[in-house]
Amino acid sequence: MKEAYTTSQVPIGEVDSIDQLATPQSTHGGRGNKRWLAHVHHPLRAVGYYFALVYVFIVFSQLHQLITMAVGIDTHILIIVGAPMVLIVLGSGGLRRTLQWSAAKYWIGYSLWMVLALPFSSWRGASLSLTWNWLRVEVLILFVIGGCVMTWSEMKRLMTVLAWAAVVDVVAGRVFSNQILGRLEMTGTTMSDPNDFAAQLILVLPFLLLVVVSVSQLIVIRIVAAGVLLYGIYLILLSGSRGALIAVGIAILFILWSLRLRQKILAASIVILLVFAAHIVVPQRILERFATTFRAPDSTERDPDAAANESEQSRRYLLKQSILTTLSHPLFGVGAGQFENYEGRTAREANQHGYWHQTHNSFTEVSSEIGVPALLFFLAAIVATFRMLNSVYRATRKHAPTRETQQIRATAFCLLISLVGFCTAIFFLSLAYRFYLPALTGVTIALYRVVEQKWSPPGRTGKNLRVTP
Numbered sequence: 225m226k227e228a229y230t231t232s233q234v235p236i237g238e239v240d241s242i243d244q245l246a247t248p249q250s251t252h253g254g255r256g257n258k259r260w261l262a263h264v265h266h267p268l269r270a271v272g273y274y275f276a277l278v279y280v281f282i283v284f285s286q287l288h289q290l291i292t293m294a295v296g297i298d299t300h301i302l303i304i305v306g307a308p309m310v311l312i313v314l315g316s317g318g319l320r321r322t323l324q325w326s327a328a329k330y331w332i333g334y335s336l337w338m339v340l341a342l343p344f345s346s347w348r349g350a351s352l353s354l355t356w357n358w359l360r361v362e363v364l365i366l367f368v369i370g371g372c373v374m375t376w377s378e379m380k381r382l383m384t385v386l387a388w389a390a391v392v393d394v395v396a397g398r399v400f401s402n403q404i405l406g407r408l409e410m411t412g413t414t415m416s417d418p419n420d421f422a423a424q425l426i427l428v429l430p431f432l433l434l435v436v437v438s439v440s441q442l443i444v445i446r447i448v449a450a451g452v453l454l455y456g457i458y459l460i461l462l463s464g465s466r467g468a469l470i471a472v473g474i475a476i477l478f479i480l481w482s483l484r485l486r487q488k489i490l491a492a493s494i495v496i497l498l499v500f501a502a503h504i505v506v507p508q509r510i511l512e513r514f515a516t517t518f519r520a521p522d523s524t525e526r527d528p529d530a531a532a533n534e535s536e537q538s539r540r541y542l543l544k545q546s547i548l549t550t551l552s553h554p555l556f557g558v559g560a561g562q563f564e565n566y567e568g569r570t571a572r573e574a575n576q577h578g579y580w581h582q583t584h585n586s587f588t589e590v591s592s593e594i595g596v597p598a599l600l601f602f603l604a605a606i607v608a609t610f611r612m613l614n615s616v617y618r619a620t621r622k623h624a625p626t627r628e629t630q631q632i633r634a635t636a637f638c639l640l641i642s643l644v645g646f647c648t649a650i651f652f653l654s655l656a657y658r659f660y661l662p663a664l665t666g667v668t669i670a671l672y673r674v675v676e677q678k679w680s681p682p683g684r685t686g687k688n689l690r691v692t693p
Contacts, residue, residue, distance in 0.1 A: 318371020
């Protein structure tokens with residue numbers, strides 16, 4: 225079914241924001257651009273799109289690791305799908321399409337600086353292994369999504385795949401999790417740490433929220449999605465992650481701040497009900513652990529969960545040491561993945577007790593291990609991604625409230641929630657070398673490109689109209 229649009233009356237030379245693009249009404253808008261159509265109908269690109277859906281589902285659901293846990297055999301499905309995916313992205317021009325956007329260029333800058341920092345690593349072999357894994361696996365998903373998803377129908381299908389990946393994550397949290405000291409954890413996967421598992425849920429649950437609020441979905445599907453979403457939140461609480469608790473709180477505040485008054489009241493009412501329900505269903509030990517988040521760290525003797533306070537004190541120490549390491553090695557750091565070894569060895573040389581742990585802060589993880597320039601690229605990529613999403617969200621408010629416009633708006637908003645919540649969570653975790661943020665950038669580029677192409681004046685490409693975030 226063809227979409228119809230009317231171009232805006234803004235003079236071409238004055239179009240400098242997506243907010244100024246056309247209102248969806250009649251005629252064909254910017255979809256007539258031959259170059260864009262050539263990209264859409266490129267045979268490799270079309271094949272690559274379906275490979276991309278499979279690849280995204282595997283990565284976000286951690287399916288390859290879950291299968292290995294279940295059957296005890298490494299199926300290598302990520303490599304089987306990923307190897308041809310690289311060739312397809314390169315052969316179909318996906319790399320070039322993705323690099324038209326500033327956010328993607330910042331991730332390239334981050335990757336290059338990681339490579340430049342290798343000779344200065346305190347353990348070059350280990351840093352080389354981590355850097356190679358980042359280049360061949362983690363950052364690849366940026367180009368898989370950003371280079372292969374081109375149309376609104378493809379974007380909607382991608383969001384459906386991400387929602388199904390969220391379902392798998394939640395189900396896996398029910399089926400494969402264990403209770404360690406009263407906390408939920410996923411032994412045997414990269415989400416084995418309770419805090420990491422909670423962060424992944426914070427990343428993916430907004431994709432289920434998109435299904436819940438989508439008026440185009442059957443009511444039964446929306447109810448089921450709401451149930452899985454609520455259970456996912458419950459699993460986040462069972463993880464006992466105080467950083468995740470703060471991230472959920474920040475995400476809720478962001479939602480309330482962004483919504484209109486009537487929506488704020490409804491959302492606030494739901495939050496209040498969930499808070500009361502949490503006090504009933506969440507184990508007392510977990511609630512006591514959460515209470516230490518707001519308690520003075522010197523109250524260990526009176527604290528029924530002394531381990532929680534000890535953990536908090538160690539995190540404060542590691543944060544301080546990571547900042548000091550950044551100041552002493554500001555340009556190239558001590559090596560990717562090497563802060564824990566550097567901190568432990570330095571403490572031992574000073575006849576002190578070292579913690580031999582990661583920074584537990586992704587931002588100081590970057591600055592202390594691969595330098596301040598890498599941190600600037602890291603932050604720039606996040607800010608650029610946020611600005612692109614926010615630009616799409618604001619633009620939809622200025623267009624007629626059609627069902628499609630509402631879907632685009634809801635998609636941008638749920639991605640914003642995912643980005644804000646996850647970036648808060650990683651302030652307490654070491655996840656700077658994982659796929660999460662590049663993947664969000666890839667989804668954002670795809671959405672922004674689709675919206676720009678839909679609402680642009682005839683003959684104008686997204687590249688010309690793009691706001692450089």
